[in-house]
Amino acid sequence: MNSLWLLSALVIFAASFMQGAAGFAFALLAVPFLVWAGYPLAEASLLTAFNALLIVSLATFRFRKVMDWKLLLPTIPLRLVTIALGICLLHWLNGLERGHIRQLLGGILLLVIVLQVFVRPKPRKQLATIWWWLAFGLAGLFMGMVGFGGPPSVLWVMAHDWPNQKSRAFLTGLYWTGLPIQIALLLLTFNQRLYSSLPLALSFIPVAVLGVYLGLFWGDKLNKAHLRGAAYLLLSFAALSSLIQP
Secondary structure, eight states: HHHHHHHHHHHHHHHHHHHHHHHHHHHHHHHHHHHHHHHOOOHHHHHHHHHHHHHHHHHHHTTTTTTTTHHHHTTTHHHHHHHHHHHHHHHHTTTOOOOHHHHHHHHHHHHHHHHHOOOOOBBBSSOOOHHHHHHHHHHHHHHHSSOOHHHHHHHHHTTTTHHHHHHHHHHHHHHHHHHHHHHHHHHHTTHHHHHTTHHHHHHTTHHHHHHHHHHEEEEEEEHHHHHHHHHHHHHHHHHHHHOOOO
C-alpha cells in the first residue's frame, strides 16, 4: 500500500463516517480533500461518486417503502441535461492549473457552508415552479462540474413542510438516481483516463462501508448538533486550505 492510497482511504473513511453519523457531507468532504491529496478533479469526482453510489444504495433500500417516486422521477431529465453541462465545464476545468482548481473548489465549498448554515427557508406546503427548476438545475450542474450537487436540492427540500423521513428519503433518492448518470458521463467523457481508476475506486469500497456503518452506530450515541458542527469545521478547513494554499 502506498502513501497516496492510505491518505485517500482515510479521506473516504472520514467522509463516509460523517455521512453515516451526521447524514450529509460525503461528497463535500471527499472531493476537495482528494484533489488536495493530488488527484485531478475528474478522477476525484469519479472515486467519490463510485463510493457514494454504494452508500446511497444502502440508504435507498432502507427508505424504499416511503420513497415518493412520483415526486422524484420528473427531476431526472433536467438533471441529466445539467449534469452533462457540468461535465463539459469539468472537462475545461480539468485543464487548469491544480492551484486554480483548488481555489475554485474552496470558493464553492465556502459558499455552500454559508448557505447551509445561515439560509433557513420558512417551510411551506408548496413552492413556485421556478425554484424547482433552479434547485435541480443547479444540483445537476454542480454535480457534473465539481462532484457535489446536494446543497441546492437540500435547500429546496428544507423549504417544504415535510416530515424528516420523507425529506431524507427524497434526498437519498435524488443521489441514487443522479450518481449513475454522473459516473456514466464521466467515463464517456474522459475514457481511458478514468477507466484505469475503476480498480482504485473498487479498492475503497470496504473502507466506505466500514466508515458509514461506524458512523451510523456512533451517530445514534453522539449529539447531532455537535456532529453537524464537526462536519462544518472540517468543511471550513477544506475550503480555507484550498483558498489560502492553492
